[in-house]
Amino acid sequence: VLHERASSALNENGAEEEELFGRFGSTGSGVLSTTGSGSMSNLGQSPGLNNGPVPLYPSGTDKNSGETWYEVGRTRTYTPTADDIGHVLRFECVSVDAEKKVPVGPPTSIMTSRVIPAPTPTPRRLIQVNGDVLSHLDLDSQTSFGTFSVLSYNILADAYATSDAYSYCPTWALSWTYRRQNLMREIIGYHADIICLQEVQLNHFEDFFSPELDKHGYQALYKKRTTEVYTGAPHAIDGCATFFRRDKFSHVKKYEVEFNKAAQSLTDAIIPSTQRRVALSRLIKDNVALIAVLEAKFGNHGTDNPGKRQLLCVANTHVNVHQDLKDVKLWEVQTLLKGLEKIAVSADIPMLVCGDFNSVPGSSPHGLLAMGKVDQLHPDLAIDPLGILRPASKLTHQLPLVSAYSSFARMVGVGYDLEHQRRRMDPATNEPLFTNCTRDFTGTVDYIFYTADSLSVESLLELLDEESLRKDTALPSPEWSSDHIALLAEFRCKPRIRR
Secondary structure, three states: OOOOOOOOOEEEEEEHHHHHHHHHHHOOOOOOOOOOOOOOOOOOOOOOOOOOOOOOOOOOEEEEEEEEEOOOOOOOOOOOOOHHHEEEEEEEEEOOOOOOOOOOOEEEEEEEEEEEOOOOOOOEEEEEEEEOEEEEEOOOOOOOEEEEEEEEOOOOOOHHOOOOOOOOOHHHHHHHHHHHHHHHHHHHHHHOOOOEEEEEHHHHHHHHHHHHHHOOOEEEEEEEEEOOOOOOOOHHHHEEEEEEEEEEEEEEEEEEEHHHHHHHHHHHHHHHHHHHHHHHHOOOOEEEEEEEEEEEEOOOOOOOOOOOOEEEEEEEEEEEEOOOHHHHHHHHHHHHHHHHHHHHOOOOOOOOEEEEEEOOOOOHHHHHHHHHOOOOOOOOHOOOOOOOOOOHHHOOOOOEEEEEOHHHHHHHHOOOOHHHHHHOOOOOOOOOOOOOEEOOEEEEEEEEEEEOOEEEEEEOOOOOOOOHHHHHHHOOOOOOOOOOOOOEEEEEEEEOOOO
């Protein structure tokens, strides 16, 4: 519904919206001007939409108090178009007697703020990395035969997206109704075969992500966080969600890792009974991991066993966030890796370990993942009040894990694109300069690890430039709706080599 006063009547977000119109601009033709009264003369003749012989805006109007309203639909839902930009929408509902088919009581209505254009951030390219070749790939094109792509993304749960935490982000851009559409647009645009999301609220998984991604051909798996510590609303608890394309994979098995249960078993085994309550209060943080075993439908042509099933193990986790609990972070990562080692022993299977590890490069959890061990003199090991990390020699694993994005640092050769990506990498750690960018913290905490004896990296989603994000202070912003950036890697299965 169009509102003649839309351009002049500032709502609670008026100043922010004025800035938005200047930044995003209109992406559709036929946007109606409302800079003055009597601007409705071109209604129904908008060249921006093709609605057949019936005008988009019927001739019937409702004029009241200087406002002119035009009916645009009679459906339960309405998606704004380019022609609605700059105007206000009113949704009106009236109760009807089911038998007599007559209205009961007055209509009820809600009115929106002005419709704004969808954000148009610069698309992130897929950069091919194989051997000494570096080139661009179109994200709209499907991955090549025998390859598959994996996306890992902490989407920032609505429960954590508060104005107190992100005061620099406009309130309307923090609202879930805005962010969910922007996030979905971004996620779908990556065309990933496997999607690993963190901080997905249970209600948002059930009501939005699962049904919406189902429309795009994805099957969903979910593991919510446990609730020993959590005190919020049951529906708002977050967790890890893994989606995979039905035409590329079938579901074989799911494992759910609850670090709370592992903590209970650990304390029962090594902590004196008089100290268990204190130990559990330190270890129990409700974090989880979701492990999915999938079978590829694209076959394993090019491997040494073309007739054998091509399985894939995908772990999706969100590790404890508290920076003063370095021992708990390391213990959670070690617990996950020990579980994955058991799967690796029972089945010769490529593995991916994705998620938000809340651990920067050089930390003990990152060292354990990337190097298979922790330096016994690592300063993190000095913080071990429960003695759960002793002896340090036990902090090892045999999975040949490599960080996917370290491929950028290992590339040889020259060229603009290669140098462009290298400038976004930390040469000291071979990891991105950041995957999490807020006003108070900028650093890398998200990773995609893979078993290098069974998988090779074909391409990577380009990294973002911090300077481009700082125009909005930090993340989240109107363009990017999480405080993390998405990571995506395309892999190819190698010929099988028994570990």
